[in-house]
Amino acid sequence: MRLEWDFYARDPREVASDLLNKVLVSGECRGRIVEAEAYAGADDPGSHGFRGMTPRTEVMFGPPGRLYVYFTYGMHWCANVVCGAEGECAAVLLRALTPLVGIDEMRERRPKARQNRDLCSGPAKLTAALGIDGTANGTDLVTADSGIELLDDGTPPPAEPGRSVRIGLSSGTDLPWRWYVPGCPDLSRRG
Numbered sequence: 001m002r003l004e005w006d007f008y009a010r011d012p013r014e015v016a017s018d019l020l021n022k023v024l025v026s027g028e029c030r031g032r033i034v035e036a037e038a039y040a041g042a043d044d045p046g047s048h049g050f051r052g053m054t055p056r057t058e059v060m061f062g063p064p065g066r067l068y069v070y071f072t073y074g075m076h077w078c079a080n081v082v083c084g085a086e087g088e089c090a091a092v093l094l095r096a097l098t099p100l101v102g103i104d105e106m107r108e109r110r111p112k113a114r115q116n117r118d119l120c121s122g123p124a125k126l127t128a129a130l131g132i133d134g135t136a137n138g139t140d141l142v143t144a145d146s147g148i149e150l151l152d153d154g155t156p157p158p159a160e161p162g163r164s165v166r167i168g169l170s171s172g173t174d175l176p177w178r179w180y181v182p183g184c185p186d187l188s189r190r191g
Contacts (some may be wrong), residue, residue: 096120
């Protein structure tokens with residue numbers, strides 16, 4: 001079942017933990033979300049929207065249920081699910097997936113991945129494996145009109161998800177806003 005607008009229209013810290021074990025679909029490829037990080041705009045120095053709206057961050061300010069895709073380090077795409085109320089800046093970075101369907105296609109896109117668990121074990125890896133790039137910025141996940149959507153296949157989030165500080169930031173490094181499926185081999189970083 002496709003996630004509806006009200007799922008996204010909440011605090012990103014709630015959405016991040018609830019996204020665990022949901023399924024990201026892009027074309028013929030599917031992966032189970034096993035790691036996510038929350039970003040809370042004006043209240044979060046680690047957020048792209050901390051200093052306000054720019055042409056780059058406009059999608060992060062809503063409406064919720066959109067995909068915010070940005071280019072980083074001059075070579076990688078990363079995907080975020082826009083959350084919260086329209087006009088607020090809130091999103092959840094998709095950090096890692098367990099590949100489910102379309103693994104051969106993912107391997108074609110990521111030929112250096114040695115094992116299946118390496119295909120989507122990081123935010124840039126998962127976008128590459130699923131063929132998500134800047135053209136997906138602003139995609140509506142609720143209508144799924146571009147072939148990208150989030151599904152609930154009945155697998156609940158873990159009763160006790162793992163939690164830690166976020167990874168790879170220079171600001172907001174003390175905020176424990178990273179959630180993950182404990183023991184999953186597909187994480188970007190253990191624990």
